[in-house]
Amino acid sequence: MAEQVTITRLGAKADGIAESGSGPVFVPYTLPGETVTIERDGQRARLVSVDAPSPERETPFCPYFGECGGCATQHMRHGFYQTWKRDTLVHTLRQARIEAPIEELIDAHGEGRRRVTLHVRFPDRAMHVGYMAARSHHVVEIEFCPIAEPSLKSAAPPIARAIGEHLRAARKPLDIQITAVTTGFDVDVRGHGPLKDKDRLGLIDLAERLDLARLSIHGDVIVERRPPAIVMGRASVVPPAGSFLQATRLGEETLVGFVTEACRGAKRVADLFSGAGPFALRLAEKAEVHAVETEAGAIAALDKAFRATPGLRRITTETRDLFRRPLLTLELNAFDAVVVDPPRAGAEAQAKQLAVSKVPLVVSVSCDAATFARDAAILMGAGFRLERVIPVDQFKHSPHLEVVGILRRDAAKKRR
Structure with a gap:
C-alpha cells in the first residue's frame, strides 16, 4: 500500500531515511527534506514518486539509473554528493573515536571505469x-x-x-x-x-x-x-587474467601520488598486498622495495615487469598470505616505510605487527572506511599519529570510497 513520508537524512549507502512508528525506513534515490510516496516492504521501500523535491536533486544522466544497481547517487547535485560522501568518512572515524584532519574529497573518476x-x-x-x-x-x-x-x-x-x-x-x-x-x-x-x-x-x-x-x-x-x-609508471605490466586493478586510471595515479609523496626519502619500503605493482613499480624509481602479495600470478607479473624496466631500484618479491602470515616485527624493522593496501577486510593482523615494530611510517590505502578506522586505531594506540586522511573518489556515483591515511610514529614514542 502506498504512503507518503518525509526523508530526514541519508544513510551510508546513499538511501534516504524516513522515520516511522516502527523505526527507520530506507528509500533509495531520495534526498533529505523530500516528501515522497513509497511502497513499504519491512524497513525497505520502493520509491513511487517524488512529491516535493529537494533543491539538491538533479536529473540523472544515465537512462538505466533507478533500475540498474551500479549507481546510487546520480540524482544528487555534485556539491551535495561530495559533501555527503566525505561526511560518511567523517562519521565512520568519529564512531571509531579517531581524531584526524580529513581533507577535501578528490574526484578521481577521470575518463571512467576501466x-x-x-x-x-x-x-x-x-x-x-x-x-x-x-x-x-x-x-x-x-x-x-x-x-x-x-x-x-x-x-x-x-x-x-x-x-x-x-x-x-x-x-x-x-x-x-x-x-x-x-x-x-x-x-x-x-x-x-x-x-x-x-x-x-x-x-x-x-x-x-x-x-x-x-x-x-x-x-x-x-x-x-x-x-x-x-602502464604502471615506467613499467608495462601484463597482470594475470581477472586480477585486481584500481577502478580508474586517474584513481590509481592519484593514490600513487600520495603514496610516493609520503614515502619520499625512504630508502627501503615494504609494499604489502602489492598486487601486480602499481605502488611498488613507482616507488622503485627512488627506493628499494619488497613487494608481498597472496596471488602468485600477480607477483610473477610484477617481477617480470621490474626485470624488463631499466632504471628502477631493486624490487624483491614474496608470495605470502598476509592474513595468516603477516610480516613479523623483525622483518618489518628493516624498512623505513610500509605501504598497506588490503582488500575490504582490512589488515588487522598486519597492523598488530606494525604496531610493535620500529617502522616509523605507515601509508594505509583502503577501500573500506570501517576497516581503515579499525587498523588505524591499532597503530594509533601504539604511538602512531594519523597526520593526513585523504578521501579519493574513484568509485563515483556509488557509496564506495577509497581512503589514504598517513601514519607517522611520534618521535617521543618511538620504540628503542
Whole structure:
C-alpha cells in the first residue's frame, strides 16, 4: 500500500531515511527534506514518486539509473554528493573515536571505469545481458554504460552478448569481466566451468572476430593475441587474467601520488598486498622495495615487469598470505616505510605487527572506511599519529570510497 513520508537524512549507502512508528525506513534515490510516496516492504521501500523535491536533486544522466544497481547517487547535485560522501568518512572515524584532519574529497573518476563486469543470465528462453538491479538477481539489460571509459562504454555489451551466445547451450550464469588495456580488451569469463575442446576452439575464433587482446575462462587463458598490458609508471605490466586493478586510471595515479609523496626519502619500503605493482613499480624509481602479495600470478607479473624496466631500484618479491602470515616485527624493522593496501577486510593482523615494530611510517590505502578506522586505531594506540586522511573518489556515483591515511610514529614514542 502506498504512503507518503518525509526523508530526514541519508544513510551510508546513499538511501534516504524516513522515520516511522516502527523505526527507520530506507528509500533509495531520495534526498533529505523530500516528501515522497513509497511502497513499504519491512524497513525497505520502493520509491513511487517524488512529491516535493529537494533543491539538491538533479536529473540523472544515465537512462538505466533507478533500475540498474551500479549507481546510487546520480540524482544528487555534485556539491551535495561530495559533501555527503566525505561526511560518511567523517562519521565512520568519529564512531571509531579517531581524531584526524580529513581533507577535501578528490574526484578521481577521470575518463571512467576501466573495467566492467556484465552478467549473462537465462531465466527464461531468452538470454539477458547487463548489470544486476539493486539488491536483486534480476538483470537490467543495457546497450551502453556512461560511467565506463570511452572505449568500453558501448563496446562491452556486444562483447558480452557474443560470448554469451557462444556458451548459451550450457545455460549457466556467466559473469564477464572486460578490462580496457593498452592493447585492446582483456576478457575473463566466470561461471561456466571447464570447457570442451570444441568450445575452446570456438572461443579462439570468437576472440579473433572480436579483436580481443586476451580471453580467459576462470583465469585460464584460452588465447592471448596481444599482451594485455597496463602502464604502471615506467613499467608495462601484463597482470594475470581477472586480477585486481584500481577502478580508474586517474584513481590509481592519484593514490600513487600520495603514496610516493609520503614515502619520499625512504630508502627501503615494504609494499604489502602489492598486487601486480602499481605502488611498488613507482616507488622503485627512488627506493628499494619488497613487494608481498597472496596471488602468485600477480607477483610473477610484477617481477617480470621490474626485470624488463631499466632504471628502477631493486624490487624483491614474496608470495605470502598476509592474513595468516603477516610480516613479523623483525622483518618489518628493516624498512623505513610500509605501504598497506588490503582488500575490504582490512589488515588487522598486519597492523598488530606494525604496531610493535620500529617502522616509523605507515601509508594505509583502503577501500573500506570501517576497516581503515579499525587498523588505524591499532597503530594509533601504539604511538602512531594519523597526520593526513585523504578521501579519493574513484568509485563515483556509488557509496564506495577509497581512503589514504598517513601514519607517522611520534618521535617521543618511538620504540628503542
